Amino acid sequence: MYLLCNNCHAIISKEDVKRHIEKCKGATFNCCDCNEELQVAFIERHKECPNAIKTVAPPVYNPKSKVTSKALDMFRILDRMVYEHSSDENKAVYERLRTLASIPRKEKPFITHVSGYCHISEEEAGKIWNEIAEWEKEILKEKRAYRKDRKSVNKALKAEAKRVTRMEQRQKQNQEKKEKMEKKDEPTSASTLKWGKQNYKQKDALKKAVIDLIREKNEAADEAEIAAVFEEKYPEFSRNA
Numbered sequence: 001m002y003l004l005c006n007n008c009h010a011i012i013s014k015e016d017v018k019r020h021i022e023k024c025k026g027a028t029f030n031c032c033d034c035n036e037e038l039q040v041a042f043i044e045r046h047k048e049c050p051n052a053i054k055t056v057a058p059p060v061y062n063p064k065s066k067v068t069s070k071a072l073d074m075f076r077i078l079d080r081m082v083y084e085h086s087s088d089e090n091k092a093v094y095e096r097l098r099t100l101a102s103i104p105r106k107e108k109p110f111i112t113h114v115s116g117y118c119h120i121s122e123e124e125a126g127k128i129w130n131e132i133a134e135w136e137k138e139i140l141k142e143k144r145a146y147r148k149d150r151k152s153v154n155k156a157l158k159a160e161a162k163r164v165t166r167m168e169q170r171q172k173q174n175q176e177k178k179e180k181m182e183k184k185d186e187p188t189s190a191s192t193l194k195w196g197k198q199n200y201k202q203k204d205a206l207k208k209a210v211i212d213l214i215r216e217k218n219e220a221a222d223e224a225e226i227a228a229v230f231e232e233k234y235p236e237f238s239r240n241a
Contacts, residue, residue, distance in 0.1 A: 077132055
């Protein structure tokens with residue numbers, strides 16, 4: 001779990017909180033995934049973040065994260081590298097690299113700093129730099145895929161909104177005709193109920209189709225989040241409305 005310090009705005013891991021508050025007295029923190037503000041005494045209780053991605057390997061990207069920054073990306077990458085190299089003979093190098101509070105973002109300063117800090121050759125530090133660069137490309141790829149999926153959802157929702165608007169207009173016209181003909185309320189109510197049921201069925205079918213489409217492209221996509229976006233677009237058609 002990663003936290004944003006509200007005093008110095010640094011990104012730190014949950015394990016580094018005690019060390020961090022020695023220089024940031026009285027600091028409070030926000031969870032980078034759900035943005036909940038946490039006092040130091042309550043951080044240990046925040047174990048089941050609703051926005052956290054639960055996978056065996058540490059994820060390098062969380063589309064539900066409320067905080068985005070290069071520093072956070074670097075923390076995720078380093079955690080993943082420690083996991084990927086857990087059985088390597090050089091795993092101690094990656095574990096030591098993970099303890100750095102900040103890492104240079106330029107290649108030459110990175111190689112110089114890491115080779116000295118981890119007691120490795122500049123050639124080895126250069127390989128680590130290249131590996132980090134590959135993980136950064138993977139993060140960018142995942143971000144683009146997520147944005148594309150969101151764009152597909154919004155496009156489908158807009159198309160459905162136009163269709164629903166046309167249906168509402170037809171319903172209104174039919175209702176006005178019936179009122180002019182002074183028919184009884186019972187038939188009118190039955191007809192309106194029929195239209196309402198059709199709306200619910202069509203809406204549920206569209207929602208399922210959109211979810212299936214996105215999950216087919218990205219298995220990590222959160223079904224509940226997609227459904228929430230859909231319901232937000234059409235609150236007036238909610239069954240609880």
